[in-house]
Amino acid sequence: MKSPNVSTVTEFQLLGFQNLEWQTLLFAIFLFIYFLTVTGNIVIIAVVSQEKRLHSPMYTFLKHLSFLEIGYTSTTVPLLLANLLSQRRAISFPACIAQLYFFVFFGATECFLLAMMAYDRYLAICSPLHYCFLMSPEICTKLVAISWLTGLGTGFLPSLMISKLDFCGPNQINHFFCDLPPLMQLSCSSVYITEMVIFILSVAVLCICFFLTLVSYAFIVSSILRIPSASGRMKTFSTCASHLAVVTIYYGTMISMYVRPSAHLSPEINKIISVFYTVVTPLLNPVIYSLRNKDFKEAVRKVMRRNHGICGVRRKGSFFVR
Numbered sequence: 001m002k003s004p005n006v007s008t009v010t011e012f013q014l015l016g017f018q019n020l021e022w023q024t025l026l027f028a029i030f031l032f033i034y035f036l037t038v039t040g041n042i043v044i045i046a047v048v049s050q051e052k053r054l055h056s057p058m059y060t061f062l063k064h065l066s067f068l069e070i071g072y073t074s075t076t077v078p079l080l081l082a083n084l085l086s087q088r089r090a091i092s093f094p095a096c097i098a099q100l101y102f103f104v105f106f107g108a109t110e111c112f113l114l115a116m117m118a119y120d121r122y123l124a125i126c127s128p129l130h131y132c133f134l135m136s137p138e139i140c141t142k143l144v145a146i147s148w149l150t151g152l153g154t155g156f157l158p159s160l161m162i163s164k165l166d167f168c169g170p171n172q173i174n175h176f177f178c179d180l181p182p183l184m185q186l187s188c189s190s191v192y193i194t195e196m197v198i199f200i201l202s203v204a205v206l207c208i209c210f211f212l213t214l215v216s217y218a219f220i221v222s223s224i225l226r227i228p229s230a231s232g233r234m235k236t237f238s239t240c241a242s243h244l245a246v247v248t249i250y251y252g253t254m255i256s257m258y259v260r261p262s263a264h265l266s267p268e269i270n271k272i273i274s275v276f277y278t279v280v281t282p283l284l285n286p287v288i289y290s291l292r293n294k295d296f297k298e299a300v301r302k303v304m305r306r307n308h309g310i311c312g313v314r315r316k317g318s319f320f321v322r
Contacts (some may be wrong), residue, residue, distance in 0.1 A: 040286035109151025
């Protein structure tokens with residue numbers, strides 16, 4: 001029971017990267033990455049929505065991944081940018097819990113969606129004759145809905161358990177957003193049950209989704225090795241290797257942060273690891289999954305020509321864009 005003489009924390013101070021010099025330079029770097037991330041994912045959403053050739057399960061998954069990346073990075077990066085130029089760096093307790101919920105929600109949904117995308121690629125490469133039946137638009141819609149709904153529920157339990165903890169002070173979070181490990185370290189009540197529940201939930205979400213993704217790619221690689229053409233093998237393997245590299249970075253950094261109930265890394269290492277999955281991978285996903293894709297780049301050019309045509313006029317057989 002909480003002592004009546006102990007004051008309850010109503011807001012937290014996010015220390016972020018205040019120990020590093022060149023705060024303005026860090027602000028410029030993170031702002032540039034955030035701008036590219038949001039812009040790239042908006043382009044993906046717009047092109048996939050407008051171009052009928054891209055109305056396939058693979059690009060449906062990609063469009064939802066882009067929605068996720070915008071929400072995921074927007075949960076943490078804008079506050080990080082504001083705190084880099086501010087001296088106060090305060091966040092209220094309700095806002096902190098809300099940020100924690102959306103961070104877990106978007107992160108868990110992305111894990112499920114990446115597993116679904118790996119399964120989709122497995123069907124397309126290993127069972128091409130049955131692909132249209134096994135991955136129909138209806139099944140694709142159901143898989144996307146399952147990913148969102150499961151992520152929605154996953155974010156609820158950790159946020160509820162953290163909100164029920166007692167915080168008596170100090171109120172300084174040595175991180176750039178309200179994350180699970182630093183919040184549990186600040187609590188003045190027992191966090192054993194909370195830590196074990198979050199550990200089990202992290203194993204269930206991160207490790208199982210990562211395992212399913214790796215199994216899918218293992219079958220994909222096995223199928224690629226049976227392609228008779230060397231150039232065909234290299235082209236397909238290059239694409240899959242890029243996808244797997246981004247997935248490994250994302251899962252690897254997330255697992256190192258949350259699947260370790262008793263081990264604790266230093267706060268500075270935690271922040272560096274967190275930058276990878278909150279800032280870097282949301283930028284890499286649109287590059288790897290779409291901008292290196294020939295069909296998608298052709299669709300971008302087609303959409304641009306179509307949109308330019310709306311504003312253009314023909315003069316003596318030539319096309320001019322206003």
